[in-house]
Amino acid sequence: MGVVNVTPDSFSDGGLWFDEATAIRHGLELVEEGADLVDVGGESTRPGAARVSLEEELARVVPVIRALAGEGVAVSVDTMRAEVAKAAVEAGALLVNDVSGGLADPVMPQVVAATGVPYVVMHWRGHSHDMDKRAVYEDVVAEVCEELAKRVDFVLAEGVSESQIVLDPGLGFAKQTEHNWQLLAGMDRLHELGHPLIIGASRKRFLGRTLADQDGTPRPFSRSDDATLAVTALAARAGAWCVRVHRVGPNADAVRVAAAWKQGGDG
Ligand code: PMM
Numbered sequence: 001m002g003v004v005n006v007t008p009d010s011f012s013d014g015g016l017w018f019d020e021a022t023a024i025r026h027g028l029e030l031v032e033e034g035a036d037l038v039d040v041g042g043e044s045t046r047p048g049a050a051r052v053s054l055e056e057e058l059a060r061v062v063p064v065i066r067a068l069a070g071e072g073v074a075v076s077v078d079t080m081r082a083e084v085a086k087a088a089v090e091a092g093a094l095l096v097n098d099v100s101g102g103l104a105d106p107v108m109p110q111v112v113a114a115t116g117v118p119y120v121v122m123h124w125r126g127h128s129h130d131m132d133k134r135a136v137y138e139d140v141v142a143e144v145c146e147e148l149a150k151r152v153d154f155v156l157a158e159g160v161s162e163s164q165i166v167l168d169p170g171l172g173f174a175k176q177t178e179h180n181w182q183l184l185a186g187m188d189r190l191h192e193l194g195h196p197l198i199i200g201a202s203r204k205r206f207l208g209r210t211l212a213d214q215d216g217t218p219r220p221f222s223r224s225d226d227a228t229l230a231v232t233a234l235a236a237r238a239g240a241w242c243v244r245v246h247r248v249g250p251n252a253d254a255v256r257v258a259a260a261w262k263q264g265g266d267g
Contacts, residue, residue, distance in 0.1 A: 001037040001076065002030030002248040003202070006060040007044045007052075020063050027068045027075075034252030037095065039244060040064050040088075041078030045099055045173070047205070049128040057084050066091040076120070080104035082111040089115045095166075097198075099173065100124045101151040102158070113159035120198055121151050123170035134174040141186035144169050148193060166241065168198040177206040184231065187238045196241030201231040203246055225250070233258050 006023045027038045042060030043052050052060075061077060061084065068075050069092025076095035077088035082105045085096045094117055101121040102109045112119045123144045125134040137143050148167055155165065169183040169190055180201070183190070190197055201207065207227040208218040219227075225247055232243045232251045236258035245251040 001039050001198070001242050001244045002027075002033070002035035003078075003244060003246050004030070004038055004040045004064065005044065006040060006042050006064055020067075023064045024067045027064065027073060028071060030248045031073050033249035035248045037074050037076050037242070038068055039076045039078050039097055040068070040093075041097075042084070043079065045128050047128055047132055047172075051127065054081060054083060057081060058087055062087050062091050065093050069093065080108070082107040086111050086115070089117055093117070095120065098122065099168075099170065101148070102155050103151070109155040109158035109160050112155075112164065113161070116161075116164070118166055119155065119160055119164045120166045120168055121148065121155060122168040122198075123148050123151075123173065125174040128173075131174040135176045135179060137179060140175070140179040140182045141189050144183060145189055145193060148190075152193070152195070162195075165195045166198055167193055167195045168200060171199065171201050172204040172206060175206070177209045180204070180206040181210070184235065184238075187235070187240070191239060197239070198242045198244055199231070199235040199240045200244035201235070202228045202244060202251075207231070229254050237262060 004023050004027045030038050040061050042057040065075050065077060065088050075093045076097045077085060077093040078097045079085050079088065080098055080100040085108060096112050096117055097120040098108055099122045101124055103124055125131060152165060171180045171183065203221040203224055207224040208221060211219040211224065211227055228245060229250055232245065233254040235243055236255045243251060
C-alpha cells in the first residue's frame with residue numbers, strides 16, 4: 001500500500017502532494033512502482049495534529065480518489081469519518097482505512113457494512129493532539145490484542161462481516177518506541193486474532209529514535225527509509241497481509257524477496 005497524503009502537514013510528506021493534480025500523479029507513480037493499493041488521506045494524524053473540517057477533508061480526497069479509481073487504480077481511503085468513507089466509496093475507493101477502528105465516528109462501521117468493502121480496524125486510543133499521554137501499557141501486545149478484539153466485536157455487532165475486517169496494531173499511535181518493537185515482535189499473537197494484518201511503520205519516529213546518533217539525536221525520517229525497508233521485509237516474512245509505505249519501489253522489492261524466501265522454505 002502506497003501512501004498519498006493530501007495534506008499540508010503530514011509527518012514525513014506533508015505538503016508534497018497537497019494539490020490535486022500532484023496527488024493524482026503521485027498515486028499513479030506509486031502504482032507504476034508496484035503498489036497494489038493507493039491509500040489516499042486528507043487528515044494528518046501526526047502526533048499533536050489538529051483535526052480538519054469534514055468539508056475540507058471531502059474536498060481534499062474525493063477528487064483524487066475519483067481520478068485514480070477512474071484510471072483503474074485500487075484505492076483505499078484513510079479516514080475516521082463515516083461521511084468521507086461513504087463519499088470515497090461512491091467515488092471508487094475499494095477499502096476503508098479507519099485509524100480509529102470505529103472509535104472516532106461510531107457510525108463508521110454501519111456505513112462500511114453497507115458498502116461491503118474491506119475495513120481496516122486500527123488500534124487507537126484517542127486523537128493525535130494528546131495521544132502520546134495514552135501510551136501507557138503493562139503488556140502492550142496483550143492490551144492491543146484485547147482492545148482490537150473488542151473493536152472487532154463492536155464492528156461485527158454493527159453489521160460488518162468477518163471477511164471485511166483487516167487489523168492493524170497502529171504503530172506510533174499512542175505507542176512509545178519500545179511498544180512499537182514489542183508489537184512487531186509479537187505479530188504471532190496479533191495473527192491469533194484471525195484477520196489479515198496491516199503494518200504501518202514507514203518513516204515513523206520510533207525508527208529514527210532506534211537509529212539515534214551517539215549523542216541521542218534521533219535520525220530524521222528522511223534518513224529512515226532503509227529502516228522502513230528492513231521492517232517491510234521482516235513484517236512480510238512474519239505474515240503481514242499489507243505494509244503501508246511512502247516509498248513503494250524498494251518496499252515492493254522487499255516484499256517480493258520475503259515471498260521468495262518464504263516459498264524457498266515452505267516448498
Ligand atoms: N499511519 C498513518 C496514517 N494512516 N493507516 C494505517 N492503517 N496504519 C498506519 O500505521 C497509519 C495509517 C500515519 O502515517 P503518515 O502520516 O506518515 O502517513
